[in-house]
Amino acid sequence: METPAIPVPEARSAIPASLRGILPVLVALPVLALFQWLMSDAPFASYLLSVVGVNIILAVSLNIVNGMTGQFSIGHAGFMAVGAYIAGVMSLNLKDVALSFLPVAASDQVFFVASLLVGGLAAALCGFLVGLPSLRLRGDYLAIVTLGFGEIIRVVVQNTDAFGRALGLSGIPQTSTPAMVYFWVFLTVLVARRITGSSHGRSLWAIREDEVAAEAMGVDTTGYKVRAFVISSFFAGIAGGLFAHFVPIINPGSFTFVKSMEIVVMVVLGGLGSTTGAIVAATFLTLLPEGLRSLFSVLGAEGSLAQRVDQIRMPVYGLLLVVLMLARPQGLFGTKELWDVLPRWIPRKRKGLA
Amino acid sequence: MSALVQETKAEAGAPMLQADGVSIQFGGLKALTDFNLTVRQGDLLGLIGPNGAGKSTAFNVLTGVYQPTQGEVRVAGQRVNGWLPHQINHLGLARTFQNIRLFRALTALDNVKVACRAQGALHPEGVGLGTKVKGAFVNYRDWWRALLLTPRFQHEERELTQQAEHLLEVMGLSHRRDEEARNLPYGEQRRLEIARALGTQPKVLLLDEPAAGMNTREKADLMVLIRKLRDDFKLGVLVIEHDMKLVMGICEFITVLDHGETIARGAPAQVRSDRKVIEAYLGDSYLESHGGAA
């Protein structure tokens, strides 16, 4: 039957339809400005929160593929590396250029954002090239191919002078600010949420639930998987670009398989499919080792103890994953969002996606 | 066999679905041999046969899940051999599954909404690079609308919700709107699958044992409902059903499969008295009742 003759009801929300798209941005900008002001004199907190932010972007974007779409990518660090190196090299080369009509700081930020976008797009392109052949096939191909991709990127970087080989790239202008990082966190989360609330998100969930049925209901499953993967790769690239602009040096060691697994653990811990779960897990798993490290150094233990935190991190992640699989295989939140699992007395949204 | 294709009906509309000498083999197993079928708008056809006869396989070939080794499938006049299932669906062919395949973690409403696509998101059909590029373009515009939450997107989203709610109501599932599909009782899950299939605005609906697992009463109700759907939604319907009595009751034309071969086709009365059909079914039930004891 054609569309029923009943007119489509107007939205019952008090916010005009034309404003709803932009509203989150209008709210976020002043909050970010305030945040920037608070952070202006706290280099360590800025650094730590930036690391947390980058990991949130990585986890939330990986969740689009591994959570919402039900695929299994284990090479997210590879896409992060692409973004980091492309944006880093670009910034290095544009270091001494400035837009004459802007103050130096503003000009720097313009170039920074441009580098980020170029890095993100490069990662997205890699995502397309990796995703198109492997997502056509069912099963574990994506895992194998993404794993291989991460390794290829590492080898390429180690053998290219422009990328500083194994030594790494240093001297990238430190133009990143916590506000910039969290602006991208905000954008990533916004995109993830809006995908969930649209027919695109429903198509992704449908693929996760039953690919054959989704295809039979008219969902272009390969197309949607590739698009999800490209979007996810784009944000991984952005995360890499941000990272490259607040750490003193980037080298292949920052983007190994261990890093990829760390992101997978975050997504699984938060609950495959839960954006807020990914945020919580990324925050927790980033602050935990940092917290232990600072605790040990405050306790006055020699540096070696603090260093051990890094060494035990992977075994601890592995253990965490095993315990999680046994005790709560769906992760902290399952596919639900934070507001669905809050105590009853807090008003919640109606069930369903979005 | 081709003589049997001469089944032109009185109220002949254009054929919406046509299978022409379709065969498929799995390794050495001939799962379907020289299968012919025509579905027009307003048809209510039955496809029956004992276990393993190839009925579900026929559905899978028609909907593009499997490629026929021989023969041709046409949907809305288009040859669809080599097309992907979603492309065939866009031409107006929808189906349900024998072993219910709902999106289990999604609500009943979202299950149907997946199938209801916004009109703006309809893609050009077909194979080939041209349509692919066009399709990608339409799709990207649509992504941006969703990401920017444009008023048009919001309107379309409400439209989809309303369409889906309407279909839930038609299938008597309004009270399950916000419940996860996996929590619905069996009979309602089967009805939800039909609601979901209707969401794709099909011209032909293929139902694979829609009454399986229901009691006699539910089955009878469902058959009445199917007939109503055909009239209200102007569909052609093809039903697979094990219960001979039920199929005979509502279908106007029946095709009988056994071991992938079409052993009879015709009006219910004609098929019922067919010697081969009786043999196939008697043999089957004989084996069923005596197989355990042997």
Ligand SMILES: Nc1ncnc2c1ncn2[C@@H]1O[C@H](COP(=O)(O)OP(=O)(O)OP(=O)(O)O)[C@@H](O)[C@H]1O
């Ligand atoms: N993908 C496949 N690979 C190999 N053999 C298959 C495949 N799909 C179906 N078959 C075989 O084809 C034959 C027909 O199966 P089909 O599922 O079509 O039967 P059916 O008529 O639907 O039976 P039922 O009434 O039990 O649903 C069976 O022998 C089955 O084992």
Ligand SMILES: [Mg+2]
């Ligand atoms: Mg079957």
